[in-house]
Amino acid sequence: MKKVTDINWNAWDPKEKATLMFIQQNNKLLLIEKKRGFGAGYYNAPGGRLEKGETWQECAIRETQEELCITPLDPQHAGTLMFHFIDGHSIHGEVFTATKFEGTPTETDEALPIWFHVDELPYHNMWADDPLWYPKMIAGEKFTGHFTFDGKTMLDYELL
Numbered sequence: 001m002k003k004v005t006d007i008n009w010n011a012w013d014p015k016e017k018a019t020l021m022f023i024q025q026n027n028k029l030l031l032i033e034k035k036r037g038f039g040a041g042y043y044n045a046p047g048g049r050l051e052k053g054e055t056w057q058e059c060a061i062r063e064t065q066e067e068l069c070i071t072p073l074d075p076q077h078a079g080t081l082m083f084h085f086i087d088g089h090s091i092h093g094e095v096f097t098a099t100k101f102e103g104t105p106t107e108t109d110e111a112l113p114i115w116f117h118v119d120e121l122p123y124h125n126m127w128a129d130d131p132l133w134y135p136k137m138i139a140g141e142k143f144t145g146h147f148t149f150d151g152k153t154m155l156d157y158e159l160l
């Protein structure tokens, strides 16, 4: 299925569930250069797969601790992303933001932390969906995005 309207998103059953955690301070976002795994080489937020028994928010905090050695404080839910890949892969992502954290962002074997000004985000080296919903997230507007991908190529989307 290539078009988002081909999919019944209410009945859609994703293969994976994952989170993204955006630390926002002084018009800057703390992103990572992802060093391995899905989307390696791209800039993204810290995040990863939901583990059995944990909440979305617990996952977002744990993944940020594992990838950057920091603990986000008082995370807020920001939006929902649903990615359907035509090879059969699919990911339901929940996005969180936080303005405070404990610790010092530190490079790990998974991620290199980098601060970017919100007006100078490296969209040329990010997933193709990111320029569509980042502006809403930065503005504090809730969003839900549905996307179809063929590998790294975005085929179609709707942003609600």
Ligand SMILES: COc1nc(N)nc2c1ncn2[C@H]1C[C@H](O)[C@@H](COP(=O)(O)OP(=O)(O)OP(=O)(O)O)O1
Residues within 6 Å of the ligand: 016, 018, 019, 020, 036, 037, 038, 039, 044, 046, 047, 048, 049, 083, 091, 093, 127, 128, 129, 130, 149
């Ligand atoms: C397709 O578009 C995507 N855009 C954005 N911004 N982020 C995406 C996209 N697809 C997946 N992601 C995110 C969701 C997760 O935070 C990561 C993938 O993490 P995952 O954990 O599934 O992958 P690995 O790092 O390979 O595995 P580990 O959990 O073992 O670290 O990307």
